[in-house]
Amino acid sequence: MGELTKLEVTSFRNIKHCAIAPHRELNILAGPNASGKTSLLEAIHYLALGRSFRTSNVKRVIRSGDSETVLYAELGSGAKSGLRKCRKGDQQLKLNGKLLRGWESVAREIPIQLLDATSFSLLNDGPRLRRRFLDWGVFHVEHQFLPTWRRTRKALLHRNALLKRPGRTDESQLAAWEEELVVGALQITRSREQYFERLQLAFGRVLASLNEELEKTVSLQFHAGWNQEHELDQLLVENRSLDKSHGLTRYGPHRADILVKAEYGRAVDVLSRGQQKLVVSALKVAQGELFFETGKQRPIYLVDDLAAELDEANRGKVLQLLRSLGAQLFVTCVDVEVFESCLPRGVEKNLFHVERGTITA
Numbered sequence: 001m002g003e004l005t006k007l008e009v010t011s012f013r014n015i016k017h018c019a020i021a022p023h024r025e026l027n028i029l030a031g032p033n034a035s036g037k038t039s040l041l042e043a044i045h046y047l048a049l050g051r052s053f054r055t056s057n058v059k060r061v062i063r064s065g066d067s068e069t070v071l072y073a074e075l076g077s078g079a080k081s082g083l084r085k086c087r088k089g090d091q092q093l094k095l096n097g098k099l100l101r102g103w104e105s106v107a108r109e110i111p112i113q114l115l116d117a118t119s120f121s122l123l124n125d126g127p128r129l130r131r132r133f134l135d136w137g138v139f140h141v142e143h144q145f146l147p148t149w150r151r152t153r154k155a156l157l158h159r160n161a162l163l164k165r166p167g168r169t170d171e172s173q174l175a176a177w178e179e180e181l182v183v184g185a186l187q188i189t190r191s192r193e194q195y196f197e198r199l200q201l202a203f204g205r206v207l208a209s210l211n212e213e214l215e216k217t218v219s220l221q222f223h224a225g226w227n228q229e230h231e232l233d234q235l236l237v238e239n240r241s242l243d244k245s246h247g248l249t250r251y252g253p254h255r256a257d258i259l260v261k262a263e264y265g266r267a268v269d270v271l272s273r274g275q276q277k278l279v280v281s282a283l284k285v286a287q288g289e290l291f292f293e294t295g296k297q298r299p300i301y302l303v304d305d306l307a308a309e310l311d312e313a314n315r316g317k318v319l320q321l322l323r324s325l326g327a328q329l330f331v332t333c334v335d336v337e338v339f340e341s342c343l344p345r346g347v348e349k350n351l352f353h354v355e356r357g358t359i360t361a
């Protein structure tokens with residue numbers, strides 16, 4: 001199972017050291033502002049994916065004054081994963097005692113979904129976050145997706161490099177990389193489309209249970225990254241000189257997106273902020289459902305400060321949906337009583353108090 005059974009965090013943000021045994025389902029991290037709640041979620045995210053949702057600068061996450069951070073987790077499956085990351089840049093990532101070069105197998109072992117302030121801007125940010133959201137699902141369903149994506153990205157980078165070279169472009173080299181790019185693009189797009197169809201259905205069901213009215217007007221549409229009425233190989237050839245003036249490739253799977261539409265236009269232009277947050281919540285829950293359907297494994301949800309994002313009624317509904325997935329939840333809050341008012345009485349859980357970087361059960 002995907003859940004964390006043990007978590008140890010050393011020298012991460014303001015957390016000097018903590019070792020906790022999480023509950024299989026609900027974990028509440030409660031404490032005042034700036035006590036270290038988000039930092040604990042960030043530490044789990046960092047171990048699972050090798051990046052933070054708050055900064056792209058690794059040094060920021062290492063506790064100031066310390067030279068390295070160490071994160072360690074044990075999982076219900078029996079897997080053990082550890083990361084040591086030094087301020088100078090060296091790092092060691094391990095899974096079951098074996099040193100790894102990349103995060104792929106750890107990301108599979110610790111499937112993380114994040115619901116925080118940044119994820120609530122999924123609809124009004126550029127396509128990158130939505131593409132990453134879609135690809136999380138595809139990555140977990142289709143094991144060939146990542147290697148295909150890497151090959152395609154390499155072809156794309158080569159094409160861009162050739163386009164940026166001054167003087168006459170080497171057409172035969174360009175054609176070779178374009179061919180590779182198109183082969184990968186079609187595979188990636190097929191996988192994304194197959195996953196997207198299932199996501200669309202699950203999303204509709206989940207949104208209806210959150211808000212029936214909204215479900216009647218909101219729809220999703222997949223955009224491959226180019227107009228699929230045209231062949232990508234043709235588009236690339238026709239756009240060589242325009243792409244050259246931009247110094248990049250304007251059509252391809254690196255431009256894919258999920259378009260979220262409401263009755264009279266883009267959801268982001270039409271829906272209220274509160275409605276948009278429900279749409280995002282439905283997307284996140286739907287993805288957890290599909291993940292479970294596919295691998296009979298449950299994702300781990302990191303839910304940061306839901307009280308700041310949703311009103312009490314909707315908070316209750318979203319939490320109920322997440323709990324009904326049977327997923328392991330790590331939720332943060334300032335006031336436990338306010339938080340618990342959204343939960344049915346007597347729910348089993350672990351409550352952790354966070355105070356100036358110290359975490360106690």
Ligand SMILES: Nc1ncnc2c1ncn2[C@@H]1O[C@H](COP(=O)(O)OP(=O)(O)O)[C@@H](O)[C@H]1O
Nearest residue numbers: 013014033034035036037038039060062063064
């Ligand atoms: N690298 C670091 N070293 C030490 N403290 C840090 C570091 N980065 C951030 N902090 C501090 O950690 C504290 C906890 O932040 P955070 O986890 O966001 O709190 P919460 O989510 O509980 O409001 C903040 O006071 C912040 O200034």
Ligand SMILES: [Mg+2]
Nearest residue numbers: 037038039305
């Ligand atoms: Mg916080």
